[in-house]
Amino acid sequence: EAQVTQNPRYLITVTGKKLTVTCSQNMNHEYMSWYRQDPGLGLRQIYYSMNVEVTDKGDVPEGYKVSRKEKRNFPLILESPSPNQTSLYFCASSLGGGLGEKLFFGSGTQLSVL
Amino acid sequence: AQTVTQSQPEMSVQEAETVTLSCTYDTSESDYYLFWYKQPPSRQMILVIRQEAYKQQNATENRFSVNFQKAAKSFSLKISDSQLGDAAMYFCAYDRDDKIIFGKGTRLHILP
Numbered sequence: 001e002a003q004v005t006q007n008p009r010y011l012i013t014v015t016g017k018k019l020t021v022t023c024s025q026n027m028n029h030e031y032m033s034w035y036r037q038d039p040g041l042g043l044r045q046i047y048y049s050m051n052v053e054v055t056d057k058g059d060v061p062e063g064y065k066v067s068r069k070e071k072r073n074f075p076l077i078l079e080s081p082s083p084n085q086t087s088l089y090f091c092a093s094s095l096g097g098g099l100g101e102k103l104f105f106g107s108g109t110q111l112s113v114l
Numbered sequence: 115a116q117t118v119t120q121s122q123p124e125m126s127v128q129e130a131e132t133v134t135l136s137c138t139y140d141t142s143e144s145d146y147y148l149f150w151y152k153q154p155p156s157r158q159m160i161l162v163i164r165q166e167a168y169k170q171q172n173a174t175e176n177r178f179s180v181n182f183q184k185a186a187k188s189f190s191l192k193i194s195d196s197q198l199g200d201a202a203m204y205f206c207a208y209d210r211d212d213k214i215i216f217g218k219g220t221r222l223h224i225l226p
Binding site: 031033035040041042043044045048050051056058059088089092099100102103105108 | 120123144146149151156158159161164197205207209212213214215216217218219
């Protein structure tokens with residue numbers, strides 16, 4: 001089954017404790033992206049990747065890191081989480097950015113930073 | 115920079131009635147794509163409908179259709195014969211090159 005697998009679904013952590021949210025897709029998609037969803041602000045793009053070893057900043061990249069060492073995986077790293085990073089995070093993938101292809105989304109990670 | 119604006123944070127519609135959700139966007143490009151995504155309480159993101167900017171014909175998917183006005187940069191979603199399962203957050207999205215930009219969303223309530 002074609003899917004984007006995102007883990008964990010829920011995460012509670014404390015300020016400053018490094019964490020990683022994993023994202024993996026099994027569709028051989030070139031494009032992968034991370035979004036955060038906050039009430040009243042919609043989905044805002046954090047980082048995206050057009051292919052392996054190619055990543056770029058979205059609209060809200062501060063405090064986040066990503067890597068794309070393999071085509072299928074695109075982890076999101078918070079090296080020193082802060083309470084303002086409490087949010088619902090989505091990973092998504094598609095055949096390619098700018099091609100009008102449907103985005104496949106993971107099931108989301110609800111992160112709480114205390 | 116491209117922007118996507120959904121001016122209605124919340125809307126309500128009676129079951130079986132028709133409702134229209136608004137979306138406007140700003141771009142200087144002529145070729146791009148527009149989407150509507152639905153997010154029910156399960157929070158899963160579901161593609162509702164897709165429109166190619168170079169196609170004048172409005173996209174339709176069963177009870178869902180769009181009114182795409184390219185000159186006005188408007189992309190509204192019409193839901194006909196509203197059903198309880200249509201209750202969700204709806205996001206308009208713009209796709210051009212490597213950035214896919216979403217609006218802030220419209221929460222749609224269906225009144226039985």
